[in-house]
Every structure is written in structure tokens, then in C-alpha cells.
Amino acid sequence: MRKSALFAFALVVAALVALGLIVLFSASEANGLRLHKDAYFFFKRQIAYIGVGVVVAAATAFVDYRRWREIPGAAWFMYAAVLVLLVLVLPPFLGHKVNGSFRWLACGPVNLQPSELAKLAIVIVVAVWMDRIGWRVELFVKGTLVPYALIGAYAFLVQREPDYGSLMVIGFAGALVMFVAGARFWHMFPLGLAGGAAAAVAMCFNANRMRRLMAYLKAVFGSAAEATEKVTTATMDAAQYQAHMALVAIKNGGLTGVGLGESIQKQYYLPECHTDFIFAVGAEELGLLFSIGVILLYAAFFALSVYIARRASDRFGRFLVMGMAFIIFFQAMFNLGVVCEAMPTKGMALPFFSYGGTNMLCAFFAVGTILSVGIHAYRDSKRVLSRGAPKRG
Numbered sequence: 399m400r401k402s403a404l405f406a407f408a409l410v411v412a413a414l415v416a417l418g419l420i421v422l423f424s425a426s427e428a429n430g431l432r433l434h435k436d437a438y439f440f441f442k443r444q445i446a447y448i449g450v451g452v453v454v455a456a457a458t459a460f461v462d463y464r465r466w467r468e469i470p471g472a473a474w475f476m477y478a479a480v481l482v483l484l485v486l487v488l489p490p491f492l493g494h495k496v497n498g499s500f501r502w503l504a505c506g507p508v509n510l511q512p513s514e515l516a517k518l519a520i521v522i523v524v525a526v527w528m529d530r531i532g533w534r535v536e537l538f539v540k541g542t543l544v545p546y547a548l549i550g551a552y553a554f555l556v557q558r559e560p561d562y563g564s565l566m567v568i569g570f571a572g573a574l575v576m577f578v579a580g581a582r583f584w585h586m587f588p589l590g591l592a593g594g595a596a597a598a599v600a601m602c603f604n605a606n607r608m609r610r611l612m613a614y615l616k617a618v619f620g621s622a623a624e625a626t627e628k629v630t631t632a633t634m635d636a637a638q639y640q641a642h643m644a645l646v647a648i649k650n651g652g653l654t655g656v657g658l659g660e661s662i663q664k665q666y667y668l669p670e671c672h673t674d675f676i677f678a679v680g681a682e683e684l685g686l687l688f689s690i691g692v693i694l695l696y697a698a699f700f701a702l703s704v705y706i707a708r709r710a711s712d713r714f715g716r717f718l719v720m721g722m723a724f725i726i727f728f729q730a731m732f733n734l735g736v737v738c739e740a741m742p743t744k745g746m747a748l749p750f751f752s753y754g755g756t757n758m759l760c761a762f763f764a765v766g767t768i769l770s771v772g773i774h775a776y777r778d779s780k781r782v783l784s785r786g787a788p789k790r791g
Contacts (some may be wrong), residue, residue, distance in 0.1 A: 458766025521721030
């Protein structure tokens with residue numbers, strides 16, 4: 399493991415966080431005034447979240463990641479605790495409904511989103527399980543059925559909120575860890591297909607999600623007149639309206655943007671401009687160069703993560719890095735796809751950019767875990783080299 403790779407990884411994360419903070423400073427101004435009579439309300443809270451996140455990342459980075467495997471019951475306790483939170487967020491328990499979903503638990507001045515914790519927990523517990531069973535990953539029951547059951551428990555509860563975006567991340571991240579660990583594809587595929595079909599059937603009975611999907615399909619495959627009619631109809635779905643206005647913002651930005659702080663769409667045209675659609679404001683104000691830069695930074699994040707995974711000291715570290723990196727990268731690419739209307743509208747935060755405490759802290763936890771694997775791989779390689787070096791006379 400090269401120290402330069404770890405520095406490069408940290409630098410990429412720092413660049414994403416800095417860009418995100420700059421864009422949020424501008425994007426959240428109108429909503430801060432409208433909702434809290436303070437233009438810097440969201441910006442100040444985001445700085446606090448980032449400060450706590452840096453502490454979380456540092457603590458996670460310098461604590462040996464192998465403790466999840468070595469401390470008896472540590473991973474299983476985390477899995478069970480998150481499972482309880484996923485139950486509590488559902489009615490008739492402690493969750494409260496926002497935008498048609500029960501996703502948040504009120505914890506004083508902040509809201510906790512258990513589905514974000516579930517993404518991290520599933521990677522950790524599946525990685526621990528797949529590492530402990532060793533060669534038995536190729537067996538159907540231990541290598542496929544048991545980890546799928548762990549994933550399915552989370553996926554079922556998240557679907558009940560409903561939160562199909564988190565369901566996708568949990569399912570794909572867990573399956574990726576299984577695949578990297580060596581589970582047989584032909585064991586995984588039928589069960590994965592059945593799980594996906596069950597989620598699709600559940601979505602068919604959700605009027606709000608089906609309305610969004612049909613509006614997207616109409617926009618993609620319908621005529622230009624139909625697409626225009628969809629956009630100008632007063633009864634248009636709010637999420638589809640936001641996706642359209644986000645695309646308008648990107649088009650307005652052009653190559654170099656309209657200037658930092660000069661976005662038109664953030665002035666109440668794009669209600670969620672500081673959360674799920676923050677990228678559109680950045681593209682409008684800073685232009686295509688900003689958009690390409692952000693995509694390249696996320697690509698560098700994933701590429702460096704793969705490098706760290708390949709040079710991990712053990713299988714367990716490799717599993718953790720690939721799962722954690724996938725969570726960040728998948729959410730980023732999905733969010734950008736939604737903002738550009740390349741995918742159906744689905745609320746999913748842009749890591750390191752979107753306003754939100756739980757999402758930010760979980761992203762920093764993932765970064766800390768990746769750094770922990772890299773740091774300990776570097777230390778292990780230095781230790782091996784020092785033992786093998788000839789003694790000086």
C-alpha cells in the first residue's frame with residue numbers, strides 16, 4: 399500500500415466536501431429565509447454536521463477495522479440495533495410522515511434516518527459473515543441463503559417506509575460484498591431476481607411511485623407534445639416538476655455558469671434545491687465544468703477505493719472497502735441520473751453535497767472505514783519490509 403494513495407483519497411474527499419459546502423451556501427439561502435428566517439440556517443448546521451463527521455471519520459480510520467470481526471457480537475449487535483430502529487420508524491411507533499414516507503425518528507433538534515445506518519450495517523455484517531465462513535461461501539445455504547436473509551430483513555422494513563432508493567442500495571451493496579467474497583453467481587441470481595420482482599410488485603401497488611414511473615416513461619418514449627403537456631399541467635407530480643426544473647437549471651448554466659449565488663431556480667422554483675437537487679444549482683451557477691469536475695471526483699473516489707481494496711491486508715478489509723465505496727458511488731451516480739432526468743425521480747441524497755446530518759455522518763463513517771483498511775494495510779506492509787530488511791553491521 400502506498401501512502402500517496404491514501405493522501406490522494408483523502409484529498410478527493412476533501413474536494414467533494416469543500417465543493418458541496420460552497421454550493422450549499424448558495425443553494426440553501428432562499429429556503430433558509432423562507433423556512434427559518436435565516437439565510438445561513440442550513441449552511442451553519444451543515445458545517446456542524448461536517449465537523450462531527452470529520453471526527454467520526456478520524457476515529458473510524460485509526461481504529462482497527464478488524465475489531466468488527468474480532469470482538470464477539472460487535473457486528474451482530476449493530477445489525478440488531480439498526481433493525482430495531484427500522485421497526486421503530488414505522489407506524490404506529492415513533493416515526494413521523496414526511497413527503498409520504500416514514501423515514502425519520504425525531505431526536506431532539508435533529509432527525510435520524512435509520513435506512514442510512516442500514517446501508518452501513520449490512521455491509522459490515524455481510525462482510526463479517528462471508529469472511530468467517532471461509533471456503534463455505536460457495537455453498538448455497540451459508541454462502542447465499544443466510545446473507546440474503548440478512549439483507550432481506552432490512553429490505554423488507556425499508557420497503558414498508560417506503561424508501562425504494564435505500565432498498566436498492568442495501569440490496570446491491572450486500573450482493574456486491576457476497577460476490578466479491580466468492581459466492582456463486584448462479585446461487586445468487588435466482589434469489590436476487592425473486593427479491594427484485596417482489597420489490598417491483600410492491601412498487602406497482604404504490605400509486606405515488608407508479609405515477610412517477612409512468613410520467614418518466616411518457617417523457618422518454620412519448621412525443622414532444624406529450625412531454626411539454628406533462629411539464630405544463632397543473633396536476634403534475636411534484637417530484638417530476640422538480641426534475642424538470644433541475645434540468646432547466648442545468649441548461650441555464652451552460653459551460654461556465656451564471657455565477658456563484660446567481661441561480662434563478664433556487665428562488666422557489668426548485669423546492670428541494672439544498673437536498674436531493676443541489677447538483678442542479680451547482681451546475682446552473684458554475685456550469686458544465688463544475689458538473690464534469692464533480693463526476694471525475696466521484697470516479698476518482700471509486701477508483702482509489704478499488705486500489706485500497708486490492709491492497710488490503712485481508713479478505714475482510716477488501717469486502718468492507720468495496721461495500722462502503724459502492725454505497726457512496728452508487729448514490730452519487732443515481733442522484734446525478736435523476737437530476738439529469740436520465741432516471742425516474744427518486745429522492746436520494748448526493749453524498750457530501752446534500753444537506754442532512756445522518757447522510758453526512760454515514761458518508762464520513764464509510765470514508766473512515768476505507769481509510770482504516772488502507773492505513774492498516776500500509777502499516778502491515780511496512781512491518782513486513784522492516785522484518786525482511788538485512789541488519790546493518
